[in-house]
Amino acid sequence: MTSPGVDDAIREARPVSERRLHPVTPLRRAWAPVAVLIGWAVHDPDQAQRQLTRLTTTTLLIALAVLVPAAALYGFLTWWYTHFAVTDSELRIRTGLVFRRTAHIRLERIQAVDVTQPLLARVAGVAKLKLDVVGADKKDELAFLGAEEARALRAELLARAAGFAPETAHEVGEAPSRELLRVPPRVLAVSLVLTGATWGSLAAALIVPTVLWLVTESAWTVLATAVPLVGAAGAASVGRFVTEYDWTVGESPDGLRLDHGLLDRAHETVPPGRVQTVRLVEPLLWRRRGWVRVELDVAGSSNSVLLPVAPREIAESVVARVLPGVTVPPREDLARPPRRAGRCVPLWWRGHGLAVTDTVFAARSGLLSRSLALVPHAKVQSVRLTQGPWERCWNVADVHVDTGAGKTVSARLRDAGEAAELLRTQAERSRTGRRDARPDRWMA
Amino acid sequence: METGSPKDTGITRDARTGDEPVWTALPPGLLRMRRLLLVVWLGLLTAGLGVLLGWLAGPGWAAFAALPLALMAWGWVMLGRNWRSWRYAERADDLLISRGVLWREETVVPYGRMQLVEVTSGPVERHFGLASVQLHTAAAATDAAIPGLDPAEAERLRDRLTELGEARSAGL
Structure with a gap:
């Protein structure tokens, strides 16, 4: 311990308070065991088919009775063991049930802060907060926080990163934002229509399966090629429209604000x-x-x-x-x-x-x-x-x-x-x- | 100590204005190591091929074993040219690395942008008393490495680069 007088004074003034994520979070993890099952079925389809035919109502019920509480318990425990805290210079995330993991993210190294709200999260009134730091992991996002809490936390993180005094950082609040530009939906739609990639992917999705059908007449081959192609075409046209809908660029002392999305809303801040x-x-x-x-x-x-x-x-x-x-x-x-x-x-x-x-x-x-x-x-x-x-x-x-x-x-x-x-x-x-x-x- | 001749290789001729960089070439150890490896591997291949062909197809066919020998002669010259093309210069504020005969590349890394300096030495390199210095910046594309240095020189370079990097640190 170095210079106990000063350090202790600071620590007493603002103790590092650890917080938990929003209680909705366990639901997000609940599908993990189901994903494991599906993964197994895809990996080994023959085996899965044989097991499926042997299933009776009772075994199904027993499986459900085991799986659902197990999933709930897993979700609850991961939520329970995930903590985060904001200190003067760092965001600390402590997580992991079996393998513990602690991430300390230095605030002055923040490259961008994203608050995103997927569709379901919007319904539940929660949001994800992600800090972009060089070399950061996908795991270092805070999902989920209450929507208001996420905004407040973002404001606090940015204030601290900006160099406001630690005592006042959580009171500074959100920096005022001035709207620079909003992209009208009509312009966005026209721009997508005028993009070659949109037409290219659509043409590929129409032509390739047709040609394959004429050549092979095998429904499975056609389906196997059509599904990813249609998916790509959808992502290039409708998907892009949906993510880039209502694109707003704002300017604030904390940097650039980007807000966009029709179903999933994303709010990004680039200092x-x-x-x-x-x-x-x-x-x-x-x-x-x-x-x-x-x-x-x-x-x-x-x-x-x-x-x-x-x-x-x-x-x-x-x-x-x-x-x-x-x-x-x-x-x-x-x-x-x-x-x-x-x-x-x-x-x-x-x-x-x-x-x-x-x-x-x-x-x-x-x-x-x-x-x-x-x-x-x-x-x-x-x-x-x-x-x-x-x-x-x-x-x-x-x-x-x-x-x-x-x-x-x-x-x-x-x-x-x-x-x-x-x-x-x-x-x-x-x-x-x-x-x-x-x-x-x-x-x- | 014999070093590769820092002859003019075209690209820098036009850049030579006021502050002329002082180029350092690589010590001959690297060339010796590469040539020895070439001779050993191709020599083994020649012998193996010669014996196998002579035994299976007749002594006339064994002449084909001379092919790896030709390759060896060609490689001998190429390694020499490649080795001569490598050179580096420590300027006041940045490090210059120039290399390549057919595909030339010249890299400039300002000292302030260095994130990490590594000295590596594999088992073969160690046997020949060689070490490589690798520089990393925040950009993954930065490809600045100097192979085949004398370990003492590699460590001197590492220490100097680290020192200069700290003094001029600029980050992202």
Whole structure:
């Protein structure tokens, strides 16, 4: 024990109080034994069939009488043994019935906070809270909390992460949010209709099973291919509409707020300075309407959409909010590779482009569906130059910029001399770019 | 001590402006180890193939055993070229690694971005008195490793990189 006077004073002032999850939680785990049974049946169907034929009403009843309380007990025990606590600098999660597991998540390392409410959870009035930290586990989410409690906890975690004094952190409350943009459902629907992937998956779901039926006339083969294809088509069209419905982007002192979802509602918060890369994607059919899709990468986060669809000017103004001081380079500023690059990548070489400003490294790729990736210099982890034998013949080289979100942005097919110069200057810029970056505790 | 010649390999020629990086080449131990492994394995293959063919198909066929020998000669040259292409430079603020003959790659890692520096040495490497240094940043794509260093140099490099990394630490 070090300096008992100070430590004890703090501990007495705010003891670490451990909390449990919402009492609804056990129900969520109750299906686990059923899943095990189904898994066994799928794994070994013959055996399962034989066992099923031997089942009588009595054995079924006995099985139910054993299984249901066992499932209930399992759910109850896992709930009972899961605790969480918020300390001055960490969120601690203690869980596990047989194998104990304690996770301490450092709050200043938070990359994003998500509060999600699946459909059933909305009915029950509960929500999931998940912290995105680099290297964090799927297990480190708090499911479920009361909806109000989840919001309050999120506000408290963000206040602590922002660097508010520990005594006041739980009183700061939710930072006020200002709505920047809301995507109308009609625009979203039209944008999905104009996306090639939607039609591609639908066509695949219709054509492939039909052709298979004509060739094999075996119902099982058709069913086995049709089900995943229809599923993919549904996910690409209806699924995307449902998740991206009512997409709202808000701005608050705690960072960016993203709220979306028709059935499952999700509320994400990305604190300032966490965004590693931003991509503006422009599918072919959206070009006439001037729409773009904006994607972002945050280290340790699975979500990657910032705006499902928006007019280009609005998208650019949102990007300027996400990456302060950054302006999206206009199309004329993107330098194309030299003409001889066409010998390395025919036709598609025209899609590549590069612009380096004081704040970002911007690289465009793609001919039909254009994608412009922006990396702030401060977020560059390493820079690489590669050159294959054929590229050397034509004196061109690729420059890759690696970011902390595990994404690499490449400026392909630059003139070899330009690429070498770029490698040198980019390393210098990424080193100095960090100086002006905001601290991890953004309110401190 | 003989080292690989830090000859100009094209890419950096244009970059050479003010602050010229001081390149360090790999010590010859790595080349010796790789060539020895090549000779041992292909030698065994040649002998095995020669005996087997001579016994089963007749002495004329045993001439086919010369194929691995040709491969060995080719590999001997290739290993030399590859070894000569490897080099690294410690600059004031970042580490440069350049490698490859046909597929060239040059990596720049600012010291402040290093999360972890590893020194590894397998059993064969240890026998030849070699060690590798591997750098990790927050980006998984960063592929910065220097193989075949003298263990003392590897440890010096690790300590220096860690020290510089702490001084310039920048995180994500």
